Amino acid sequence: MTFQQETMEHVNNYLDKLTDFRAADMSQSQTALVFGLGLVGGVWLLTQLLTFVRVLLSLFVIPGRSLRSFGPKGSWALITGASDGLGKEFALQIARAGFNVLLVSRTESKLVSLADEIKSKNPSTQTKILAMDFAANKDSDYEQLKSLVDNLDIAILVNNVGKSHSIPVPFSETPDDEMKDIITINCTGTLRVTKLVTPGMIQRKRGLILTMGSFGGLLPTPLLATYSGSKAFLQYWSSALGSELEPYGITVQLLQAHLITSAMSKIRRPSLTVPTPKAWVKTALNKIGRRGGSPHFYYTSSPYFSHGLMAWFITCVVGVWSNWLKNYNLNMHVGIRKRALRKLERSKTK
Numbered sequence: 228m229t230f231q232q233e234t235m236e237h238v239n240n241y242l243d244k245l246t247d248f249r250a251a252d253m254s255q256s257q258t259a260l261v262f263g264l265g266l267v268g269g270v271w272l273l274t275q276l277l278t279f280v281r282v283l284l285s286l287f288v289i290p291g292r293s294l295r296s297f298g299p300k301g302s303w304a305l306i307t308g309a310s311d312g313l314g315k316e317f318a319l320q321i322a323r324a325g326f327n328v329l330l331v332s333r334t335e336s337k338l339v340s341l342a343d344e345i346k347s348k349n350p351s352t353q354t355k356i357l358a359m360d361f362a363a364n365k366d367s368d369y370e371q372l373k374s375l376v377d378n379l380d381i382a383i384l385v386n387n388v389g390k391s392h393s394i395p396v397p398f399s400e401t402p403d404d405e406m407k408d409i410i411t412i413n414c415t416g417t418l419r420v421t422k423l424v425t426p427g428m429i430q431r432k433r434g435l436i437l438t439m440g441s442f443g444g445l446l447p448t449p450l451l452a453t454y455s456g457s458k459a460f461l462q463y464w465s466s467a468l469g470s471e472l473e474p475y476g477i478t479v480q481l482l483q484a485h486l487i488t489s490a491m492s493k494i495r496r497p498s499l500t501v502p503t504p505k506a507w508v509k510t511a512l513n514k515i516g517r518r519g520g521s522p523h524f525y526y527t528s529s530p531y532f533s534h535g536l537m538a539w540f541i542t543c544v545v546g547v548w549s550n551w552l553k554n555y556n557l558n559m560h561v562g563i564r565k566r567a568l569r570k571l572e573r574s575k576t577k
């Protein structure tokens with residue numbers, strides 16, 4: 228063998244060994260990669276499964292805190308938007324649980340007849356009413372409310388009053404007064420009432436503050452943009468307030484709801500996914516302190532079973548920011564607007 232041939236053989240041997248070594252190294256790193264990905268996937272799947280189990284337990288099994296734990300006999304609940312829909316149900320059911328009720332909304336005659344109904348059903352319950360228009364945002368109304376609140380032990384506040392668009396509408400075509408009223412009622416009204424009630428609760432080191440959120444605040448909702456933004460505002464405001472007030476023994480909870488039969492939703496017939504105010508409020512009051520189908524937001528609950536499962540699906544499976552959901556939501560509201568406009572046309576020609 229010549230020197231050149233010997234050298235070539237050494238080089239070839241060396242290259243063969245290097246290739247073997249690389250192959251072994253590659254297969255080791257590939258195995259590590261597959262193992263690592265499998266582990267991450269497994270942990271993700273397990274957390275998803277545990278979240279779903281937690282949602283099911285919260286919606287169907289574990290009861291909420293008793294209302295009585297927030298205030299003794301003789302204490303009061305203040306309910307805004309109390310004369311109709313969900314507010315009226317909150318008033319009736321909280322009064323039945325043994326609290327006196329301070330009822331606030333726009334139409335005095337409706338408040339008087341609700342107060343009479345409550346007293347006839349629960350003779351020992353005391354009631355007070357205040358007719359005020361939250362859209363007017365008058366200091367004199369809030370002063371009157373303050374003088375009532377300052378003399379009562381308010382154990383429960385239900386920030387229920389709310390306004391939506393009369394029909395889905397592109398933002399640029401939203402009537403100015405509708406836009407202003409939605410923000411003034413939903414946001415300013417809720418903040419001003421809560422500010423009147425919290426000092427007493429902090430002093431007494433107890434209380435419950437419920438605020439009506441909406442799926443419109445969970446998901447950016449086209450053609451209901453101002454309403455959607457106002458409810459998203461309440462979502463973050465309420466969660467922040469929850470952190471602030473927890474050390475004082477006060478429970479704050481934003482309640483997320485999808486559609487419920489009422490004057491606002493304009494749906495009259497209940498179904499599996501559209502409960503009556505009575506059914507929805509009963510569940511919400513039985514699940515205080517539970518998150519229901521809303522595991523990602525703290526101090527928040529989506530208490531009704533079908534809404535809770537929808538909230539879980541939107542936040543945990545599809546994702547709030549998914550393109551599919553964005554397009555679905557847009558098409559749905561474009562459809563609702565078309566039907567509402569046709570209905571308006573028909574009512575004009577009648």
Ligand SMILES: NC(=O)c1ccc[n+]([C@@H]2O[C@H](COP(=O)([O-])OP(=O)(O)OC[C@H]3O[C@@H](n4cnc5c(N)ncnc54)[C@H](OP(=O)(O)O)[C@@H]3O)[C@@H](O)[C@H]2O)c1
Pocket residue numbers: 307308309310311312313314315331332333334335337359360361362363387388389390391412439440441442484485486487488489490491492
């Ligand atoms: N229904 C749903 O599908 C649904 C879904 C998600 C969230 N929500 C939320 O749940 C809450 C209640 O909705 P709802 O469906 O029960 O509404 P609703 O049936 O239309 O009742 C609204 C209540 O608020 C009062 N109100 C309206 N405007 C007022 C104002 N400017 N000043 C004072 N009071 C006023 C009304 O009193 P008057 O009758 O005297 O005007 C009535 O008592 C709202 O915050 C809403 O955003 C509802």
